[in-house]
Amino acid sequence: MLALRLARGTHPLVLVRRLLVAAASAGVGFLLLCTLAYASTHPAYSTASVLRLLWCFVPLAATVQFAVAVARTDPSTRPRPGLSAVGLGPIRLGVLAAVSTAVSCTLGSMVALLVFLYLRGDLTGLPFDGAAAGLLGAGAPLPMAATLVLLTVVPVAAAAASAMALRTRPLQAAVPEDGTQDIVPDEQIPAPAVPPTGLPWGVALTAAGLAVEAYASRDGAGRAFPLPGIPDATPTWVLAGWSLTAIGLAMAGPGLTHLCGQLLQAVRPGAVRLLAGRVLMDEARRIGRPLGVVCAVLSAAIAAIALYGTGPRHFGPLTALGAVLVLGCTTATLLTSALEAKQARAHLVQTLLRLGAPASALRAATALRVGVLLVVFAPITWAIAELAALPLTG
Amino acid sequence: MVAPPDNDVIWARSLHHSHNGSPALGGISLEVRDGEILAVTGPRGSGKTTLLHCLSGQLVPQQGEVWFNSVPVHTMGPRLRERLRRDRFGWIAPDPQLVPELNTWENAALPLLLRGTSHRVAKKVAMEWLERLDIGMCAKKRPHTLLQGQRQRIAVARALAGSPTVIFADEPTATLQRTDRNHVLRTLTSAARSHGITVVLATHDVEVASLADRTVPLLDGRRVATVALPAVSDTEGRAACSLSV
Incomplete structure (x- = not known):
């Protein structure tokens, strides 16, 4: 809930970045569903189906990379005094970032499922429904479990990757442990990155x-x-x-x-x-x-x-x-x-x-x-x- | 608009400013004479930093005038004020505010390089000042390897290397221990006196203020005769509590 509350108060540009992540996740979800449809309509060509599935990993990897980059720039998950004062350290903030990433990616997956069903002709009532029925294998039923698994791949992968990336982020506001230095953390100059x-x-x-x-x-x-x-x-x-x-x-x-x-x-x-x-x-x-x-x-x-x-x-x-x-x-x-x-x-x-x-x-x-x-x-x-x-x- | 007297480097009249509604300055007038060291004293929150920001052109006061060498600063555009800061003013902040990517001499030479001085001249001037401040031996080191006192001395060298007319020092020794504090202040004041540089020094420390030629005490954004708050007795709070409960 805190992730959603923080998201509500953020700058529109940050929300646009999250929406882009959702859009990318929707695209990958759609591709994965198309692969599933191909596999269920062409049971004889299993090699081709596997090849298509493997190709989906390229956009998947790109999407996960993008989601991690967005999570890193997200101002609401950066270590900051306002949340540090109530006891939200870098570990909890990593969890928070993972949750927000998962939320935007799940949103994308839902959109992908809706668009897929709609273009396939399973959902009717709007113009262009069933426009790509042949391409998306309208004849064969979709296996429920496989659909769910494929749709959760992007949110799970992106959330795990962003949690990992933010957990290893260097602590900028680290206070020296010995306590001999009476320096406000802001005044500590970070060491330059190793070449x-x-x-x-x-x-x-x-x-x-x-x-x-x-x-x-x-x-x-x-x-x-x-x-x-x-x-x-x-x-x-x-x-x-x-x-x-x-x-x-x-x-x-x-x-x-x-x-x-x-x-x-x-x-x-x-x-x-x-x-x-x-x-x-x-x-x-x-x-x-x-x-x-x-x-x-x-x-x-x-x-x-x-x-x-x-x-x-x-x-x-x-x-x-x-x-x-x-x-x-x-x-x-x-x-x-x-x-x-x-x-x-x-x-x-x-x-x-x-x-x-x-x-x-x-x-x-x-x-x-x-x-x-x-x-x-x-x-x-x-x-x-x-x-x-x-x-x-x- | 009254033209300021000629012998004042900086002349400010009835400065009013508030940060988003919370009042900071409430009608301060002061004059800084050429070559003097002026201490602006007062407890935290008395408007010292805001006053220095207004005088150095980083902030335009909402009311009032600031003149530098008979030129109005408060009517200047941002570009001119920027140039004034670059060419005529030096700034020393409570923390060193060094550029972590540059080494010591490059940090000290940065104001000169920004003015377009040649690399060789800027390096020579910066090295001279670093030697004078006893940090010539770490000229090639990066700031993160140095001690806080050394970093603050680099900040002082950076302010002096540009040979400014006025140096604004906002609590320059706030994060230092006593030995470092004395060293930094001694070098700053002696260099300023020997080069005829005017220094405006904001501090809450009476010891530091004693190094100055003149003191301007502030309290709650106003100029007062002296900052002598009534001593708070220990039992005051307890007595009130026992009465009210």
Whole structure:
């Protein structure tokens, strides 16, 4: 109940973020239900059904990542004196965050179920009911237990992930245990983040993924990148190569971001370059990981368009929904992480403004950070997309 | 509008301000002379911080005038006030308010860098001030590795490095122990006197105020002759309780 009460008093923007989580959860729920419908109407093609179910895990993972990012930026679950005064510590706040995440995801699942039944023609009375009856397998009855299990996957996964993520959040308002220091907790300066070490591993994994993919597609000429719902083209090694590349990019993201920051503040920096670079170095983990994921997704999208954009086989509506979900969720995660970084820096901005720093300088620092990240990551994304598409088109 | 006298750096007249309705300043007038160290004293909640915010242009008073070197501050736009703060004023807060990502000398050189001074000059000036404040040996360290007293001295060095006309120090020693407190105050006052920098020092501590040339006592947002509250006797509350129950 406290979660709902806190949600009622929050800023509309926070509610919009929660609604986005609900929408993403609805999309994933809908995809899972479609898989179930396919499986119940095509009992002979069990491999294809399993493949479709496995493909659903990509948007599921993106949604969970987005839900965790939203839970981290949620102001109502941040450790704060108002709740700390009544005894709600970080552990209970983690539970609170999990509950709010579960509530928004369950809302999404309910919407998914309603839309699914409605489009299938089971619920009538509105226009367009039963518009996609054939696609959603209107003939076969839905097994109740399977529906419930599939619909609870997203809320449970998202709630567990956000509880875990917030439980390991560093305590900012920690009071020293020995009590010798008579310092108000706010005055303790947090230690800077440790520079990320995943860059070599990320590069190695990306290269290995590309190599595996090229090697696998060497002999199997004509077999292209598999899309869900096409059971005849499932080159496992190509998929493995793609997964390795994606993981490698996500791992290399923080290291690359740290490198960008280091480059920005190198060689006699002025105030803007110094602030931009150092903040980027410190935020490398927070920004870099979702940035790497976005790069992986974008390069996959570019490669898929290069392979299928002009071909005879176009994307089906469900594939398009999944792609939109993955792209939207990863981009929204990146933006939310940027917002989280901004929230964490609010104190610093106050200090700088008090020193008389012009607001234009702070904006210039932000623009510089964004510009450097774009300049570094855009060519990498494009190059990896081209490399990944090369063996399949050639 | 009366033009202020020429020998005052800062001249404020009948400042009124309230934070969302709760009154903070109730008609304070004061003048700060060139090169003096002025202590603004009073208990917590007497409006010292709000007064310093108004004088330094961080806050525009709802009524009243603030003049700096015969220029009205209260009519300036936010951009001009920002520039005034950057070029002419220094600010020392109760906590050091350092930028955790920058090391010691970069923190001290930040006001100069923000003005567009070259990297080399800013580093030289900042290092000179850090040496003078006995923290030259930690110039390359990050603030989180230093002691609170050292951090506060960095904040003092940052305020002095910009060679401002006026330094506003709002309870600069509130979080320090006695030895650190004396050190910080001694360096601040001696540096200000030797460089002719005016200091406006807000404090609730009588010892600290004794370092100043002049004292302006505040009470409940007004200027008073002296802050001498009647002593609260121990038994007052008990007697009242026993009567009422």
